[in-house]
Amino acid sequence: MNYQDDIPLAKRIKSIRTIPAKSFLRIGFLFFMVGISLTFLSNRSVLRQTTSLEDSINLIENIQNKSLLGHLPYPQASKDELILFSPGIYVHKDIYENFKEMQFKAAQKGISLQLLSGYRSINLQRDIFYENKSIRNQTAIERSWDSAPPGYSEHSTGYAIDVGDGDYPNTHFEVEFEQTPAFKWMKKFASKYHFVLSFPSNNKQGVTYEPWHWRFEGTVNALKKFEDANKITKFK
Numbered sequence: 451m452n453y454q455d456d457i458p459l460a461k462r463i464k465s466i467r468t469i470p471a472k473s474f475l476r477i478g479f480l481f482f483m484v485g486i487s488l489t490f491l492s493n494r495s496v497l498r499q500t501t502s503l504e505d506s507i508n509l510i511e512n513i514q515n516k517s518l519l520g521h522l523p524y525p526q527a528s529k530d531e532l533i534l535f536s537p538g539i540y541v542h543k544d545i546y547e548n549f550k551e552m553q554f555k556a557a558q559k560g561i562s563l564q565l566l567s568g569y570r571s572i573n574l575q576r577d578i579f580y581e582n583k584s585i586r587n588q589t590a591i592e593r594s595w596d597s598a599p600p601g602y603s604e605h606s607t608g609y610a611i612d613v614g615d616g617d618y619p620n621t622h623f624e625v626e627f628e629q630t631p632a633f634k635w636m637k638k639f640a641s642k643y644h645f646v647l648s649f650p651s652n653n654k655q656g657v658t659y660e661p662w663h664w665r666f667e668g669t670v671n672a673l674k675k676f677e678d679a680n681k682i683t684k685f686k
């Protein structure tokens with residue numbers, strides 16, 4: 451005997467129809483939820499990408515807002531961080547041995563690396579900046595192309611040096627320095643001693659090419675000083 455026979459026909463039809471309808475609804479609802487979740491997740495990852503791109507742009511904008519005529523602000527080294535390298539030229543203690551070693555290795559190849567300038571106090575930088583400005587009759591913007599405004603020079607940290615070729619003194623602080631054996635040797639080997647060219651040609655900071663100006667990045671403290679400068683190189 452069939453149990454359904456006890457149920458009136460109308461009710462039987464209704465109950466037979468409702469069961470699959472409910473299942474369809476459930477499956478449909480499941481698909482709907484999965485769809486919503488997937489859309490939400492993919493939107494989130496797009497959003498995340500946009501945010502990180504925006505972060506990079508904001509980061510560079512923040513750094514650029516701090517800069518003056520392309521130069522970034524730098525703190526002045528304290529007296530106990532400095533050491534006399536040669537008459538009148540102080541450098542940060544951290545770079546002393548590295549430069550000596552580099553100079554020695556170059557000399558073995560008959561190349562004369564001459565330290566022309568090291569640490570400069572903010573006051574000295576002020577004199578250089580404004581004196582040169584009046585001597586050369588340049589505007590502040592033109593002046594900044596080859597010397598940073600006071601408070602904005604890597605030299606204030608003690609980690610930046612200007613190097614010349616002792617055999618070609620007429621190329622000191624000139625772009626022609628790039629043709630000397632000293633520059634060619636440094637370009638190849640300076641990184642071994644943690645010196646990097648701060649303002650290569652067409653640098654992203656927009657500072658004039660200075661083949662003689664190198665900075666030291668061989669300690670955590672030194673690297674921290676040049677963090678912003680390196681971010682510009684990396685992200686811009």
Ligand SMILES: [Zn+2]
Pocket residue numbers: 567605610611612662663664
């Ligand atoms: Zn310099």
